[in-house]
Amino acid sequence: MNIDEIKSKLNPKLIEEIESYLPKGTSADKAKKVYEEVLEEYQEAKVSPGECVGIITAESIGERGTQMTLNTFHLAGVAEMNVTMGLPRMIEILDGRKTIETPMMEIYLNEPYKSGKNIRELAMQIKETRLGEIVKEFVIDLAENSVAFTIDDEKAKILGITPSAIMKAVEKGTKISVKNSGRQYVVPVAGKDAGVNEVYKLKELLRNIFVGGIKNITQVLPIKRGEEYLIITAGTNLKSVMESEAVDKQRTISNDIYEVYSVLGIEAARAAIINEMYKVIEGQGLNIDDRHIMLVADMMTVDGSIKGITRYGIIGEKSSVLARASFETPIKHLINAALVGEKDPLNSVVENVMINQIIPVGTGLPKIVMKQPEEKK
Amino acid sequence: MTEIYVNFKYAGETDNAKGIVENFIEQRRKSTISSNINIHYDEDLDRIFIDSSRGRVRRPLIVVKEGKSTLTEKHAQMLQKNEMTWGDLVNQGIVEYLDAAEEENAFVAFYEKDLAKEHTHLEISPISMLGIVASLVPYGDYGPGARMCIGSKNQKHAAGFYAANYATRFDMDVNLLHEPQVPIVQTSMYDVIEYDKHPAGQNVVVALMSYKGYNIEDAIIINRGSLDRGLLRSTYFRPESTEEIRYSGGLMDEVGIPDKEIKGYRAEKDYKFLEDDGMVFPEAKVIESDVVIGKTSPPRFLSSMDEYNLGQNIRRESSTAIKHGEGGVVDFVLITESEEGNKLVQVKIRDQRIPEIGDKFTPRHYQKGVVGLVVPQSDMPFTASGLTPDLITSPHGLPSRMTVSYLLEMIAGKVGAMDGKYINGTIFESDPEEALRQDLARIGFRENGTEIMYNGETGEKYTARIFVGNMFYLRLKHMVANKLHSRARGPIQLLTRQPTEGRAKEGGLRLGEMEKDAFVANGAALLLKERFDSDKTIVPVCEKCGSMGFYNEYKKIMVCPVCGEDSEMSNVEMAYAFKLILDELKSLGINPKINLEDRY
Structure with a gap:
């Protein structure tokens, strides 16, 4: 085998890596020896045909999972936010849930924020702000049937919220025109015979009006990781955050896989599944080979959309009627199959176990093919 | 204003909460109010709760007045002479029952010597905080509480002398211990419940050592000589x-x-x-x-x-x-x-x-174990005086479980056996370890309870000194003879033609879903098929319509229920359970068809 032949059998990225490790001026002979060695190792590491990677993955994750349920613990008193961890988080990821329990983002920053300058202010600007948070006080005028409020200028300034923006937001949120006299804003209640109740309702409505920051981001926490500063948030809005100039778009990530999928695409979602799973496993002090997790992530994203490992997700996609029926809701699957006259080719493991035939994996895979000797005439 | 609730229903208000409670208690001690009623003042809620509802857990305590117990030597003498009863004590307000709520208001002294002015009650005996079974554990305060709780469950499973009229009774599934003994190390509860009238174990000599690995994982080694002499024998x-x-x-x-x-x-x-x-x-x-x-x-x-x-x-x-x-x-x-x-x-x-490998035994400290090996007396390790232990238990069960009480009972048992006396191991009131050690030394043993022992097979001296002592062992009702089970062929279920389940029905041991996964993961396809062959059947299938037919033995011909006798049919081997599910699908209104193809 010459060197090009060997190289054609290896991953280009691997070749690149080998090249970078080879000292300058290595002779072609020596380089070839290295490549040969690498190829041999590579072939060893390959999975053999008929190996049940799926079941081995399931067992590898499932067995570790049993240990996980027992050691769920909470970090008490640590200045981090409450995060779903352990088995609940794992189930969340694998089920491909659209809404997760604790959405979070890690916002990496560009200079100068990266080195910690003005990071608190930036964090405050990212956090979604409701009117109630920047208002000094609400005054209810029952005679005029109106609510007046004064803005805390200092707070508004830090958050970069201008009076006109407040006016706009309030008018949009209440659909009532607002009178502005200096620092005081007056909102009259719509309708002439509005009672006390309506005034109070208006006040509550005003309190909740979104005036600035990025929507859905309910908490921000600037932290220092290694040499650089970054912002951890509770609640996610990847798209809006990435629009900001201060944000490092390459590394900023959300733990909401569906959001990653809709903003960055399916490959990013696959990577997100792997990373999030890895975080859970690592957080529990377990050891599961990455390739098992990658296989799961591949299965979940293979058709371009995220499919959970549920009866609605990838199990519903199985081709075999019997395999689907053996998982959950058998009658539904059987009747639907009967309605369209579905055919089960018995290609996979579960079906063949059910009817007690040889399963097409492992030793059941190889078949002897013989050429029939021609009959002599 | 303090709200007053009677049996959790609002009853009124008062300005003088403390006074009401004090007066109430005083009246109860004078027996003008029933001793069955408890009162509790919650300062945080500022509410008084008076409770007479059923199902409350209550316990008796000695009333303390001004730092002095109201129960005096005089009362004790009168009680001994039967001039006074427990009921009198309660009626005179010397002993009163508190429920969990009223206990919140009480300040209970543990021992009489601890009594201070603030105390309101005195514990009758520290043992009264335990239940009957838990208080049977000697030196219970020398071990984790959790062990005592779980251990009580074990003691309830002990074979003993459960009823004196056992010979004429027809009890289901009972065990009777032969020659039960009274334990050497006792607690005061043994007198109270008259344990000597219905004991449930025997005093055995225990050595704490490893024996050729046959006592790993809590297993115990039993001396065959002891068994032949009738050790821990029982009848079922x-x-x-x-x-x-x-x-x-x-x-x-x-x-x-x-x-x-x-x-x-x-x-x-x-x-x-x-x-x-x-x-x-x-x-x-x-x-x-x-x-x-x-x-x-x-x-x-x-x-x-x-x-x-x-x-x-x-x-x-x-x-x-x-x-x-x-x-x-x-x-x-x-x-x-x-x-x-x-x-x-x-x-x-x-x-x-007769105890055999697999039978379960336990001392009173939750150190249950199963017999791992029965060793002839000649092969048992022996001490310098020639004594062979009845039982060998593993020392590895002790550090992680921290049952120091186990070790103490061994020393105490040894002292009791040699001195011919019972040792008091009542929780918090036990005979002190120091005294036991001195006694051991006086009797002529090493004061730490260890002895030099020799290998029973080779006669060589062990380098380590072995901890030997007497313990009270119980025989638990879980015996292999009731559980041992295996099957090669046997009965099958009528419906599925699969083996029956359970020992009583001579059933098979299931190779379950997860075990199946292990076969698949190993790629052992043919082995898996063979393992699941227990219900295999051969069904004739019609090549034309795909429905399952039958074999007409009389005409020696395969018949399709749809196409009739003259259709082309082939025998197909499948699991009977699969044939069954196809039949059940038909009852659902679904007609499953089997399309036949040549495999190769």
């Missing part, structure tokens, strides 16, 4: 019974030796122990499938006329036989009447159980 009793039931039409069951002609007649040898009255004779040694009570029943379906006309010999066999895997000696045969006035026959079977 189980009754079999049957009733002569009356049926409509004047027909009834009949106890007697069944005729050979009846339906369901067993093998003749199964009836060999029956006497003329159809019952076994006492002291017969029976094994499984031996009939102990012969009985016949009238035919099941009287309405079918042809069977009715055949005459008398159509009765059914309905004898009671020894179940699979059981056996023993017939102890007692009882003929009596049931509640309905029918003849009732009960046969009690007794089975002597």
